[in-house]
Amino acid sequence: MAAADWIPGLKAVSTYQPAWLPRDVLAGIVLTTLLVPQGMAYAELAGLPAITGLYTSILCLLAYAVFGPSRVLVLGPDSSLGPMIAAVILPIAASDGDPARAVALASMLGLLVGLFMTVAGAAKLGFIADLLSHPTQLGYVNGLALTIFIGQLPKLFGFSVDGEGLIAETRGFVEGVAAGDTVPAALAIGAGGLLVILLLQRFLPKVPGILIAVLGGIAAVVFLGVGDVDVVGPLPQGFPPFDIPSVSWSDLGLLAAGALGITLVSVTDTISTASAFAERSGQEVRGNQEMIGIGAANIASGFFQGFPVSTSGSRTAVAFTAGARSQLTGVVGAGAITLMLVLAPGLLKDLPQPMLAAVVIAASLSLADPAGLRRLWRQRRIEFALAVAAFLGVALLGVLPGILVAVVLSVLNVFRRLWWPYRAVLGRADGVDGYHDLREYPDAAQIPGLTMFRFDAPLIFANARTFREEIRHLARQDPAPRWILVAAEPITDVDTTAADMLEDLDEELNSAGISMIFAEMKSPVREKIDRYGLTRTIDPEHFYPTVEDAVAAYRMISSLPGEPTG
Template identity: 80%
Template sequence: MAVADLIPGVRVLAGYRREWLPKDVVAGVVLTTLLVPQGMAYAELAGLPAITGLYTSVLCLLAYAVFGPSRILVLGPDSSLGPMIAAVLLPLVVADGDPAKAVALASVLALMVGAMLTVAAVAKLGFVADLLSRPTQLGYVNGLALTILIGQLPKLFGFSTDGEGLIGETVAFVRGVAAGETVPAALAIGVSGLVVILALRRWAPKVPGILVAVLGAIAATVWLGLEGRGVSVVGPLPQGFPPFTVPSVEWSELGLLAAGALGITLVSVTDTISTASTFAARTGQEVRGNQEMIGIGAANLAAGLFQGFPVSTSGSRTAVAESAGARSQVTGVVGAAAITLLLVLVPGLLKDLPQPMLAAVVIAASLSLADAAGMRRLWRQRRVEFALATAAFLGVALFGVLPGIAVAVGLSVLNVFRRAWWPYHTVLGRADGVAGFHDVRSYPDAALTPGLVLFRFDAPLIFANARTFRDEIRHLARTEPAPEWIVVAAEPITDIDTTAADMLEDLDEELNAKGISLVFAEMKTPVRTKIDRYKLTRTIDPAHFYPTIEDAVAAFHPRRRT
């Protein structure tokens, strides 16, 4: 395998065009204005010091530039992962509240996620992203958005709570407001910043709303002396860059970390593949799922070795880079360099950034995550999938982020199983003016042939639905007058397992005893091969397999004349 296949950054450098450089530099600088406040805000969302968000941003950008296959995708701290990281760390650090321990745990979590992603890529397990169906993703993300919003309200109002879970946090927030704990100056600066971000996003999307709001909040804090009025600020950041660090944790903590890493890995893969597909479609690039996992795996490993935490793709930051003219991952390298210069040369630049402003950044992100329109669309289009989305939403909202992802995955898998368990099935007839045979539910006036039933079963015939198939055939056999042939339109049946084969053998003998023949039409060659392998033609007449439904009907009519 070529080096360029393992390290896509080599291919980018080999084909880099000189005219791209000015655009990549400008896009990198523009991107930095978003990376810094969001990185700090999402670090605090994850229960970590704000500075770790900047460390994480630098390392993941550099690692993805080397190992990531996309020319434009931007990785970094993510609002959807923040609550998941916090859910893992909180039980492990709540006893002593040590920030250094929290950082070490988060770094180990990032290393675990990176290792899982790398192993999954080598094993070509990119399909695991399909474990979250679109409806369950929608419900999960909406539940996550609400959880983030409620969790940030106390900080926006200038106080803190110790509530746990959505309900607990909501109750604690309401009690805090009722008890007069709100800091008016904090609420004013936070709400003002939120309004600026949302207004510019809506009416001037090309203006960096977060940067405008952050700079305005810093200026107001300094000029109006808001820190003296009870507004918490970020404070001075540590100068310089963290050294290479191999984090260490207790053996007893690895179990919870591994479980959290698994959930974060699944969400990260799903988010990255979907975002990569969206932007690849715009630029005509091909999505390489397994290489994407290597790219985000490398980003997580790099972050974990420099006091960082798990990262994923950011659709919003990628969109900013694209609109700013980014041509390659040099944009991310420029962003990483700019953040590094900030840490080395002017670490005090953000010391007066008010904490309510960071809460406003996170709340704005949560509002962009929410998709009420998607829920309404599901309600109109398919009520069953709306119910799945609602269940995933409630799973996150009521049980927490990590149990919520387990609920979402479980619902997706159960929905697939439900469709295989109770697939659509119908009787076919010949409708006037339409060629062929069609569903009598769609064509109620379709003509049926006396003595002949055409039955279509829209799923592979497997252990889960073998009884359903058998019961439907039995029901058709009991109709009056009793049919002579039951023809199975088998084109949708893509497989028959051994459980279903045994059922077919018993069913055919049962029907033969009643003078009814079980006939198949349009069976696919691989499925017919399995029929022969199972030796079902010992009971099912080998002549009762027809290439088309028309052939089966034509064979039935001469038989009726005799």
């Protein structure tokens, strides 16, 4: 593989068009207005100092510009990863409450996520994104949105709570408000900022609502002198320092487990976001290279006091709308943040903490998708139930257990469809070509002595018993059929367990004077049937290329008149 395939940034430089430069620079400046407040807010959401969010933003943008394949995707601290990071590092770091240790743990977590992501991308394991089905992902993000929203309310009101988990945090917030812990100035700034962000996003989406809200919050602190409102304070000056995070071996196992969950969410988010914007930019999605690009971004962040990152749909949309044509937009954004830290680190020292809470709450509201849940309720109740179960897993058990619940539910849903696939008895309906499900066409005619059966799944160990019991049920009809014709087109595989079942079932039916017939079986499946030696018991002449051919053969041996055509 050519170097440009592994390092897309090389190709980007060689094919860059000078006409893109003004748009990329402008888009990078616009993007910076979003990167700074969100980076700081999501760092605190992860339980880390605000400055780490800026360090993370700089390094992940630079690394992805080199190793990422997309021209327009924007990476950075993410609202959906913040609670996951906190869930991993805070229980470990809480024993001594040392912020430096929390940063080291988060950086090591970023390195592990980057390692897992890079290895998975190199091994072409992009399919792991499919472990979260859409219904369970929908339930997960709605549960995450509620968890983030509730967790940020005390900060918006100017106080803090000690509870962990949705129920404890809700109780703590209600008790705090009832006890009069609310700081009116903090609530006014935070709620006012949230209102500005939401109104501008709704009615003037091209106006940088977050920037306006942040500037308004800083102005309120500076000019109104609200000293009882917590602020960010001075930021360290200079470029992010290189640091190899040091953690104990006992902590590494917990970090690795958390990194796997974060990797799964990040991969899923990346593939879906990349697919959406690839259509707009005319690019093809290179899922495995995307994983390598995100992995490199996480590794770079981890070595510079950063934490795990993912793609951001909202920031990518801002950059794309502002005219971004290449990853130079992200490089400009990283450069602008660096200049701020080097030349004006005190620029945001008066940024009120309730305003950061407003930024996070706005992000949580954008994550929530109640309309998607309502749509599932109308379309398919079983998948709605899966979404609700994933929602409750996050809301009641926590973010990381919620991920596990979502993955398990997704996998079980796949097995449910294999264990109990759709089955149908077929008949000929008036005015419709072919043979169709009697449940949809209850008046469809059946041929005396011939039962047609369709099994809509691969025939494997998990559903072999179901298939056998269905065939036995059909064989017990009164009068018993002479032929049971299996419309085998949906059967895409037959494993050895199912083959043994078919052999025993065919002998059982033959002893009762019933023949089991197959039609429209795919060639690869038929080859397996031959390889398993099933044609020793199942007559090779009992395989027909089409259902119509099988019906015609049955009519011939039964001396029945042919069916009218058309």
